[in-house]
Amino acid sequence: MFRGILFAFAGGACITLQGVANSRISDDIGTWQAATITQLTGFIMALAIYLFVRDGDLGGFRRVKPLYLAGGAFGSVIIFSEVTAIQTIGVTFTISALLIAQLCVTFLIDTFGWFGTSKSKMGVPQFIGLAMMIGGVLIMKM
Amino acid sequence: MAFGLLLAAFAGAMVALQTIFNNRTDIHMGSWATTTWVLGMGFLASLACSLIFEGGRTFQLQHMQPWYWFSGMIGVGVVICLVLGVKILGPTFSVSVTLTAQLGFALLFDSMGWLGLEKVDFDWKQIAGVAVLIGGIYVFKFGGKKKTEASERSASPLGDTP
Numbered sequence: 001m002f003r004g005i006l007f008a009f010a011g012g013a014c015i016t017l018q019g020v021a022n023s024r025i026s027d028d029i030g031t032w033q034a035a036t037i038t039q040l041t042g043f044i045m046a047l048a049i050y051l052f053v054r055d056g057d058l059g060g061f062r063r064v065k066p067l068y069l070a071g072g073a074f075g076s077v078i079i080f081s082e083v084t085a086i087q088t089i090g091v092t093f094t095i096s097a098l099l100i101a102q103l104c105v106t107f108l109i110d111t112f113g114w115f116g117t118s119k120s121k122m123g124v125p126q127f128i129g130l131a132m133m134i135g136g137v138l139i140m141k142m
Numbered sequence: 143m144a145f146g147l148l149l150a151a152f153a154g155a156m157v158a159l160q161t162i163f164n165n166r167t168d169i170h171m172g173s174w175a176t177t178t179w180v181l182g183m184g185f186l187a188s189l190a191c192s193l194i195f196e197g198g199r200t201f202q203l204q205h206m207q208p209w210y211w212f213s214g215m216i217g218v219g220v221v222i223c224l225v226l227g228v229k230i231l232g233p234t235f236s237v238s239v240t241l242t243a244q245l246g247f248a249l250l251f252d253s254m255g256w257l258g259l260e261k262v263d264f265d266w267k268q269i270a271g272v273a274v275l276i277g278g279i280y281v282f283k284f285g286g287k288k289k290t291e292a293s294e295r296s297a298s299p300l301g302d303t304p
Binding site: 001003004005007008009010011012013014015016017018020021022023024025027028029030032033034035036037038039040041042043045046047049050053055056057058060061063064065067068069070071072073074075076077078079080081082084085086088089090091092093094095096097098099100101102103104105106109115116117123124125126128129130131132133134135136137138139140141142 | 143159161171184237279
């Protein structure tokens with residue numbers, strides 16, 4: 001249990017660290033270049049781990065819809081937007097707005113059952129939660 | 143301010159979409175093959191954008207510092223941590239903790255001005271704002287039982303649940 005919390009927490013810390021590091025690197029070599037290099041080195045590392053653990057099948061891509069396979073390409077615009085946002089409004093506002101939009105879109109997709117997700121209704125607690133999250137950003141802006 | 147918030151929100155919307163697409167890929171390929179694929183596609187798309195918008199400057203990396211080459215590996219650490227977190231805690235609790243850490247560290251980075259960030263003065267409004275925001279995440283994640291396993295999986299930041 002404690003180990004799980006530690007992993008989940010470290011994962012979150014690394015996500016933020018990654019955004020800040022990308023923004024720092026972009027200052028020096030340009031944002032698209034930073035996105036290119038960090039994803040290239042990440043790709044090489046992930047490939048090495050995959051070849052070592054062999055937990056799945058890279059050839060399985062033939063069974064995946066092309067649209068879903070193309071999702072990885074979003075990484076470029078995600079990094080570009082996040083870095084530009086961090087440079088404009090700072091890390092806290094960027095992560096806050098990013099997470100709110102992320103949860104909103106996820107629930108929109110789930111509500112309508114798009115992309116083969118199982119339909120699920122947005123309950124009152126989810127609306128309250130989102131309202132609190134937006135409220136939090138407004139408090140910071142005061 | 144509005145422009146920055148809009149860009150961040152756009153990034154968040156894309157992360158949500160990508161997470162669901164990654165989950166679909168994960169079913170057929172497994173975590174590491176999916177991570178490899180996603181980063182490979184991201185690399186190709188970024189290289190294409192770089193060539194279009196920056197042209198020859200794509201390969202002029204004169205301000206490059208050694209650690210820049212290794213920072214891409216942070217993403218690999220993220221995948222390992224998230225996969226293990228979800229395995230031990232289940233998606234709802236694990237994702238909530240991850241989001242809390244994301245926001246907590248964002249506040250820390252801003253107030254410390256680490257890695258060349260513009261230092262933002264740390265005041266009560268920011269702590270209160272982040273606290274309310276995190277409270278909202280827990281209400282959202284733990285409130286009611288209307289969500290299905292599939293929707294909780296798709297809420298994980300990278301979608302690489304085992």
